[in-house]
Amino acid sequence: MNSPTTHAFPTDAKTAPYRRAAVIGGGVIGISWTGLFLAHGLDVVVSDPRPDAREKVLAGLDEIAPALAALGLPTENLTARLRFEADLATAVADADVVQENGPERLPVKQEIWQTVEQAAPAHALLATSTSGIPATAIAEAMRQPERLVVGHPFNPPHLVPLVEIVPGERTSAHTLRQAHDFYTALGKKPQILRKEIPGFVANRLQSALFRECVHLVAEGVVTEAELDEIVTDSIGLRWAVAGPFRTFHLGGGPGGLPHFLRHLGHAMEAAWPGLGTPVFDEPTVARLTEQAEHAFGDTPVGELAIRRDRAQIALMRALATTPDTHAHV
Amino acid sequence: MNSPTTHAFPTDAKTAPYRRAAVIGGGVIGISWTGLFLAHGLDVVVSDPRPDAREKVLAGLDEIAPALAALGLPTENLTARLRFEADLATAVADADVVQENGPERLPVKQEIWQTVEQAAPAHALLATSTSGIPATAIAEAMRQPERLVVGHPFNPPHLVPLVEIVPGERTSAHTLRQAHDFYTALGKKPQILRKEIPGFVANRLQSALFRECVHLVAEGVVTEAELDEIVTDSIGLRWAVAGPFRTFHLGGGPGGLPHFLRHLGHAMEAAWPGLGTPVFDEPTVARLTEQAEHAFGDTPVGELAIRRDRAQIALMRALATTPDTHAHV
Structure with missing residues (x-):
């Protein structure tokens, strides 16, 4: 009991x-x-x-x-x-x-x-x-x-x-x-949430990022494994402690997000149409499948999930015992 | 010395x-x-x-x-x-x-x-x-x-x-x-990277996600502060230990990413055109600025950055001392 x-x-x-x-x-x-x-x-x-x-x-x-x-x-x-x-x-x-x-x-x-x-x-x-x-x-x-x-x-x-x-x-x-x-x-x-919207928030954000991931792999800029490492070594680490708005607020110097928006907002907006609009056609699915088998295929999914969850818990513990993490800043 | x-x-x-x-x-x-x-x-x-x-x-x-x-x-x-x-x-x-x-x-x-x-x-x-x-x-x-x-x-x-x-x-x-x-x-x-591409990889991914962030705040689905918490409490935590492809590989059950793509790929693709295409027009910039001042304005940017970096270091230490983090799985 x-x-x-x-x-x-x-x-x-x-x-x-x-x-x-x-x-x-x-x-x-x-x-x-x-x-x-x-x-x-x-x-x-x-x-x-x-x-x-x-x-x-x-x-x-x-x-x-x-x-x-x-x-x-x-x-x-x-x-x-x-x-x-x-x-x-x-x-x-x-x-x-x-x-x-x-x-x-x-x-x-x-x-x-x-x-x-x-x-x-x-x-x-x-x-x-x-x-x-x-x-x-x-x-x-x-x-x-x-x-x-x-x-x-x-x-x-x-x-x-x-x-x-x-x-x-x-x-x-x-x-x-x-x-x-x-x-x-x-x-x-x-x-x-303040409003009903298809996909809610977290999955919409995940999907928006994944769309560009698929584009970059389909275009041959990086492999799946390389892209995953890029994310865990930069934006993933970052977004575990500070969300996207806070991140750009701190990227704006003393003027924060308002400064960032005034000085870099239009350049960012101008680049958005250049982001990828991939489709899951046969060549793309074949490439993604082949790379997934190469990157992850050696270990059963369940075992990989156990390892990921172990790392996840270690990270959550570190954040919980750290003053000034996102929940408190 | x-x-x-x-x-x-x-x-x-x-x-x-x-x-x-x-x-x-x-x-x-x-x-x-x-x-x-x-x-x-x-x-x-x-x-x-x-x-x-x-x-x-x-x-x-x-x-x-x-x-x-x-x-x-x-x-x-x-x-x-x-x-x-x-x-x-x-x-x-x-x-x-x-x-x-x-x-x-x-x-x-x-x-x-x-x-x-x-x-x-x-x-x-x-x-x-x-x-x-x-x-x-x-x-x-x-x-x-x-x-x-x-x-x-x-x-x-x-x-x-x-x-x-x-x-x-x-x-x-x-x-x-x-x-x-x-x-x-x-x-x-x-x-x-295997190929030159404008914005390289990390900033393209960041920009793709931020585009949807701007959309969701402009539409009034969430505030900036709420969205930041959603990210740090879900996809941020996740992507600090497992990148987007690994995440969907583990979300695909025993069949991994290939299974995920076959069964959910088309639903995801069908939802992509529904993602936001915001512009930084005056009302949007005004809303984003006002919310940033409300969410972050009480503390100087430099102080917020010091706190974030402290949390970042705690997280990196936890990952470095944890077996089976992304670098090793």
Whole structure:
């Protein structure tokens, strides 16, 4: 058993309402949320209709337990508060929070949420992990669309701090506050977006950068492995401690970003049309595939992921114990 | 005096040729290179025609000395091997390496390099820090264009590992090897680009991402401060340990990047035209300026930069002492 006073939600805090979580969908994202919830002392019900759901989730929890422990969370008897319930309505019947990680298809999500809103307690926080479907569209079939919000994690949720909280057109301010409190209590760094937009923020930024990555490799300027090293040795390092605006603010000298924009903004704007607009045609996909096999093919993906997560945790620890990191400057 | 055996270039290694550096231009980049060269035991001549060059460079070295020390480099009597020589030909006369950081104007750089190639020893490595002018164009006025190469640092050079080595059309393989050896001996992580391209690689990637940042703030989806936190809490952290291709390779499950491209490539490509194409018109610049003042205006830029560099160094130390970071996976 976990110590009831360590890492569990304190019963007198605003997070006290969230004691019982229902996780819908036992795939990679669902497993990661489940592990995080359990390590924070919540009771968790996983609902997934697949017959091998229990087996997959337990195997997945075994895989991520070392990362949870490395984050300083308790992982002994992690599954003591875990149960499985294939029937969706039964699974959410006593939930304080429902985190849905179903297939990324609108009709499926609409059907799930129609069932959930009728079966879950009135106080429950209702969040979908969708990376692309707007809450507005999912909630069209709901009687209380104000209760649904996107809580989109950056993969994997148990490790990367960001959770994008994206309101639908009818999501209530109360629901946004609930979501913000809940994810904060889990140690995450939630950000409430001010507007619904396809792809949300982090994935749009990632996609914008990746587009140029594909262009540079397709054009033969660098290989994938070379480009990856360029990023980890410059902008990656930089953006781990200071975001793009702060970076250009500090690049503007004493006048900061306003000076930068006045003196270099137009040169930057003039260069934007020269950025690449690649397509994933056959030669490009073949080149990218071949280089990926050359760069990464010697080691199974799972092993590479374990190494990456280990480095990620070391970096997060360093930032957490350093005064004046991005969270504080 | 620095210990002659610590951090100085070992006299029996291939780096031994580089004992005397000429740094052309005593601005921010020139000062940073100067500090790094001195801390690695080189003799340095700074050549800058401005009457206050000595004063500015010495003040700048005082500012960066703590960061050099935090990187583990010796900084006692840092300026013992430093001298100033306004006359360019005299300054480079006995240089083993010339690092030029002059104004970013082609005619100025062409004139500098015509002088330097005639005055510098035949064995000297000739590198320009230019962030945007191709070596091919600068070398047009040179008799030995094969000797010139771009050695473009990511600011600040004494701190961020990347140096982009960019050949001009006529740069020789020998010059590329010289540059790679030299920057490696300084503890940098040089990358030789395979082709000249405007903006090189790191700044093109930075610009592609920043374009979308400007769009999202101009559209009111997030503020600058919110966007910066989203980046530092997700893709920044990630790209500090795994570049974009490795990240998507690990996001592709056991099938890696090839699987990712086959199954998600077309959806990503379909979303690219939906990325923003902002312009720095008056309302956008006004919004960006106002938000920058709100987000960063309370603290002088110099102080913010010191804090960022401190966090940057903590992160680099953590990565350096962690097995399986990007350099090793």
